[in-house]
Amino acid sequence: MNSRSGSQAGAGDLLELVRSGRAVTRGALQQATGLSRATVGQRLDRLFRAGWLREGAGGPVDSPLGGRPSITLEFDGDHAVVLVADLDTRHARAAVLSLTGEILAEHSGTLVIEEGPDLVLAELGRWFGELLEKAGQRPGEVCGIGLAVPGPVDSATGRVVQPPMMPGWDGYDVTGRLSRALTEHAGAPPVPVLVDNDANLMAYGEQRAGHPDCAAFVLVKVSTGIGAGVVVDGSIYRGIDGGAGDIGHIRVGADALCRCGSYGCLAAVASGGAVARRLAASGVPAASGSDVRDLLAAGHPEAAALAREAGRRVGDVLATVVTLLNPGVLMIAGDLAGTPFLTGVRELLYQRALPRSTAHLDVVTSRLGERAALIGAGALVVEHLYAPERVEERLRALGV
Ligand SMILES: [Zn+2]
Numbered sequence: 428m429n430s431r432s433g434s435q436a437g438a439g440d441l442l443e444l445v446r447s448g449r450a451v452t453r454g455a456l457q458q459a460t461g462l463s464r465a466t467v468g469q470r471l472d473r474l475f476r477a478g479w480l481r482e483g484a485g486g487p488v489d490s491p492l493g494g495r496p497s498i499t500l501e502f503d504g505d506h507a508v509v510l511v512a513d514l515d516t517r518h519a520r521a522a523v524l525s526l527t528g529e530i531l532a533e534h535s536g537t538l539v540i541e542e543g544p545d546l547v548l549a550e551l552g553r554w555f556g557e558l559l560e561k562a563g564q565r566p567g568e569v570c571g572i573g574l575a576v577p578g579p580v581d582s583a584t585g586r587v588v589q590p591p592m593m594p595g596w597d598g599y600d601v602t603g604r605l606s607r608a609l610t611e612h613a614g615a616p617p618v619p620v621l622v623d624n625d626a627n628l629m630a631y632g633e634q635r636a637g638h639p640d641c642a643a644f645v646l647v648k649v650s651t652g653i654g655a656g657v658v659v660d661g662s663i664y665r666g667i668d669g670g671a672g673d674i675g676h677i678r679v680g681a682d683a684l685c686r687c688g689s690y691g692c693l694a695a696v697a698s699g700g701a702v703a704r705r706l707a708a709s710g711v712p713a714a715s716g717s718d719v720r721d722l723l724a725a726g727h728p729e730a731a732a733l734a735r736e737a738g739r740r741v742g743d744v745l746a747t748v749v750t751l752l753n754p755g756v757l758m759i760a761g762d763l764a765g766t767p768f769l770t771g772v773r774e775l776l777y778q779r780a781l782p783r784s785t786a787h788l789d790v791v792t793s794r795l796g797e798r799a800a801l802i803g804a805g806a807l808v809v810e811h812l813y814a815p816e817r818v819e820e821r822l823r824a825l826g827v
Pocket residue numbers: 591675676685686687688689692694695
């Protein structure tokens with residue numbers, strides 16, 4: 428095991444062993460930690476009293492220590508809920524999740540990020556209140572909130588840092604405002620709020636759901652903008668202040684004006700927004716990445732040709748990304764992620780990257796679709812709150 432062992436292993440370490448599936452019986456926990464049967468029993472009792480553990484539904488299994496078959500233990504994913512939301516530029520999606528990521532209630536609708544954080548987060552608080560009612564959950568059962576935003580986030584502070592697509596959000600206290608909005612609209616006590624970039628959370632959700640054994644996973648989201656999320660050894664790689672993966676503003680030498688104010692960014696020529704602008708200029712009604720997605724779904728030939736060209740632009744940049752990171756999976760997600768775009772990505776990626784870095788690379792499309800960031804946000808909150816170093820303090824707060 429990689430956590431503390433022997434007499435140092437606390438209730439949090441036992442919970443971690445059970446949640447990860449590495450040890451799910453009392454005997455296996457004794458073996459993994461070196462703790463006595465009595466000590467394991469005492470620590471498990473606290474977790475049972477908190478409602479965090481329950482006996483598994485699968486029935487007894489053989490014990491590694493021999494003797495009678497043992498009852499299996501599992502994390503009780505229903506003792507609390509997480510509220511999650513994914514903000515796009517003109518649209519948002521929110522949900523109530525169980526701790527194991529099951530969607531209990533969901534809502535999506537128009538929410539314009541340019542209206543600024545105060546209005547947008549107040550409205551999200553209202554959505555959360557309604558969703559809790561819809562899911563039949565009490566406000567006191569909310570253990571945390573996870574929020575995905577389309578911009579760079581300093582995860583230490585939860586603040587958005589110079590976001591090109593989020594005017595008015597730079598440095599704003601998102602976590603404080605959202606926690607307050609939940610109290611205002613649902614009467615819930617303050618809870619921890621984790622904010623992260625949408626591509627990061629999509630990558631985290633997708634890696635856990637579909638590629639848990641992939642030690643280097645890259646997701647590229649191509650919607651109104653372009654961003655990438657990187658998951659290394661099961662953790663989001665953010666760089667030193669949340670800037671990792673912001674590939675949309677790499678200069679690719681074109682002369683188009685980008686939303687960030689610079690000319691020639693990748694996003695200015697190859698995003699859903701850029702394709703929409705080119706379609707509109709030739710008389711096809713399209714204003715956003717989601718309009719392009721609809722045209723692609725309907726097999727519109729000009730949209731398909733432009734998406735393929737955009738794919739080639741992105742593929743060129745991804746050749747560098749893949750050479751640097753040597754990922755096992757490169758997932759293409761977002762509004763443009765269909766066959767024409769993927770074809771374009773593959774054309775340039777395999778042409779420009781070293782064969783060595785693409786030999787074991789799978790280029791795939793999303794499995795969780797529009798829910799990827801929600802699922803990733805929920806998982807991030809749960810991993811944060813139930814991490815061994817936080818369990819002791821939380822158990823004491825519960826009085827167990
Ligand atoms: Zn830019």
